[in-house]
Amino acid sequence: EESHCTSVAGMVKLLDLEAQLIDNLEDYAVELEKKLETVRRSITSLRLENDKARSSTEEYLSNPLNSFSLIRRMNRDWMIWQLYMEDPIGLPQVEKIQELREHMPTNTDVEEAVTALDRIQNTYGLKVSHIAHGLLNGKQYNVSFTALDTYAMGQILFDQENYLAAASWLYQSIVLMEVYKLPAPLELSKNEVQMVYAETLLKLNQNADALKVVNIALTDRPHDIKLLMKKSEIETLIRTGTKSAPLLKKTLQVQGTEAPTAYQMGCRGQFPASTDGRLHCRYNSTTSPFLILAPLKMELVGLDPYMVLYHDVLSSKEIEELQGMATPGLKRATVFQASSGRNEVVKTRTSKVAWFPDSFSPLTLRLNARITDMTGFNLHGSEMLQLMNYGLGGHYDKHYDFFNQTNSNMTAMSGDRIATVLFYLTDVEQGGATVFPNIQKAIFPQRGSVIMWYNLKDDGVPNTQTLHAACPVIVGSKWVCNKWIREREQLFRRPCLKKRL
Numbered sequence: 001e002e003s004h005c006t007s008v009a010g011m012v013k014l015l016d017l018e019a020q021l022i023d024n025l026e027d028y029a030v031e032l033e034k035k036l037e038t039v040r041r042s043i044t045s046l047r048l049e050n051d052k053a054r055s056s057t058e059e060y061l062s063n064p065l066n067s068f069s070l071i072r073r074m075n076r077d078w079m080i081w082q083l084y085m086e087d088p089i090g091l092p093q094v095e096k097i098q099e100l101r102e103h104m105p106t107n108t109d110v111e112e113a114v115t116a117l118d119r120i121q122n123t124y125g126l127k128v129s130h131i132a133h134g135l136l137n138g139k140q141y142n143v144s145f146t147a148l149d150t151y152a153m154g155q156i157l158f159d160q161e162n163y164l165a166a167a168s169w170l171y172q173s174i175v176l177m178e179v180y181k182l183p184a185p186l187e188l189s190k191n192e193v194q195m196v197y198a199e200t201l202l203k204l205n206q207n208a209d210a211l212k213v214v215n216i217a218l219t220d221r222p223h224d225i226k227l228l229m230k231k232s233e234i235e236t237l238i239r240t241g242t243k244s245a246p247l248l249k250k251t252l253q254v255q256g257t258e259a260p261t262a263y264q265m266g267c268r269g270q271f272p273a274s275t276d277g278r279l280h281c282r283y284n285s286t287t288s289p290f291l292i293l294a295p296l297k298m299e300l301v302g303l304d305p306y307m308v309l310y311h312d313v314l315s316s317k318e319i320e321e322l323q324g325m326a327t328p329g330l331k332r333a334t335v336f337q338a339s340s341g342r343n344e345v346v347k348t349r350t351s352k353v354a355w356f357p358d359s360f361s362p363l364t365l366r367l368n369a370r371i372t373d374m375t376g377f378n379l380h381g382s383e384m385l386q387l388m389n390y391g392l393g394g395h396y397d398k399h400y401d402f403f404n405q406t407n408s409n410m411t412a413m414s415g416d417r418i419a420t421v422l423f424y425l426t427d428v429e430q431g432g433a434t435v436f437p438n439i440q441k442a443i444f445p446q447r448g449s450v451i452m453w454y455n456l457k458d459d460g461v462p463n464t465q466t467l468h469a470a471c472p473v474i475v476g477s478k479w480v481c482n483k484w485i486r487e488r489e490q491l492f493r494r495p496c497l498k499k500r501l
């Protein structure tokens with residue numbers, strides 16, 4: 001599976017593919033035009049001859065050449081015209097689309113995209129009507145949805161039994177269909193959308209509203225048998241007070257009215273500012289000798305877990321090189337599953353990654369040296385550099401970076417992940433923060449900065465305060481690079497190591 005929407009960089013090729021499809025459609029138009037021109041030209045000369053004949057029929061037909069020709073052409077030429085008309089146009093172009101289909105997004109891709117947009121809506125508490133009009137988290141963009149987009153959202157959310165969200169998108173579809181007429185082969189049936197909307201309202205036990213929708217549809221098509229049947233079905237439900245659907249938990253909540261979770265607050269930038277006087281900013285020139293020459297701007301973010309943010313660590317040139325080397329090899333990210341003991345693709349982590357061994361290039365060597373400068377850790381036995389690009393609503397749900405597994409083959413060789421170093425390669429216009437809900441910290445990506453924290457406590461025990469998540473990106477192409485540092489090699493480096501090991 002390509003999983004197109006999970007990385008912005010990975011979607012670039014879709015635009016090239018679309019350009020090919022448009023070129024192909026243009027070739028098809030040229031074929032149609034050629035045929036049309038042939039037909040029009042012939043009509044002119046045929047009509048000329050026929051008009052001349054009909055202006056003096058007797059005289060015309062008395063000439064044997066004319067009458068012969070008339071008989072012949074009506075017997076033969078019109079047969080040829082019929083064949084010509086039947087001959088399909090643009091078959092090579094039709095085949096070409098078929099051929100390109102295998103590179104195009106699948107139904108699964110669309111479902112993933114729907115889930116991603118719904119995630120943005122939920123996490124940031126956005127209104128569907130705002131999203132549809134390009135108003136994203138309070139900022140107006142010069143882009144909006146057509147009813148085709150909103151209807152796809154509605155239909156798929158309905159299939160996923162997310163009726164509450166489906167209802168908002170379907171309502172938007174009806175609104176949008178009024179204001180903008182879709183081009184011919186793509187037009188939607190208003191009746192169909194109204195029916196799905198009514199069905200959704202029934203699922204939400206909003207029977208009276210469903211009846212209203214059906215009645216509105218009936219004003220357009222008063223004799224439509226399906227609508228009439230639906231109407232009487234709903235009237236019966238209302239009369240008998242029957243609930244048409246069991247009340248789902250999801251259905252009971254009125255969207256946007258529940259208090260946001262700590263995670264959602266973090267993503268929205270609503271955590272209170274820290275009042276801990278021990279947190280400060282300074283130039284770090286001591287973690288390694290190199291820093292005497294090039295001190296790093298360091299911001300102490302938290303003490304439990306110990307967490308620091310370094311600013312301006314990467315240059316633009318380095319960032320471009322990293323993106324360039326990662327882009328061709330980006331693959332859907334996986335997560336280690338304790339149940340299967342393997343890394344698997346999961347819904348809770350949507351991004352694409354590329355891994356690079358320490359000695360991949362002078363840049364990766366330099367980057368690792370810098371990580372050692374920043375952390376004081378020896379990277380021997382640690383994991384490869386991981387470059388990551390997020391896509392549409394790309395996120396990584398709440399998780400720990402440590403394995404917390406004794407005797408696991410993941411930790412046997414090099415120990416657990418003692419620390420995480422996360423480089424931000426890009427600013428993210430909206431969304432995409434790294435949030436630590438338990439300690440109420442949210443780090444918003446800044447191009448070139450690095451966040452580093454300890455996943456294990458001083459005694460080597462996993463610190464559950466490190467629970468964190470990557471919030472869905474709203475607008476932007478979020479690039480990060482991370483390094484999971486393993487514990488074993490730090491035996492003599494990390495101060496206060498008490499037991500274990």
Ligand SMILES: O=C(O)CCC(=O)C(=O)O
Nearest residue numbers: 396401433434469470480
């Ligand atoms: O991208 C982020 O903000 C966090 C990523 C992360 O937590 C991870 O890759 O383990």
Ligand SMILES: [Fe+2]
Nearest residue numbers: 399400401468
């Ligand atoms: Fe993580």
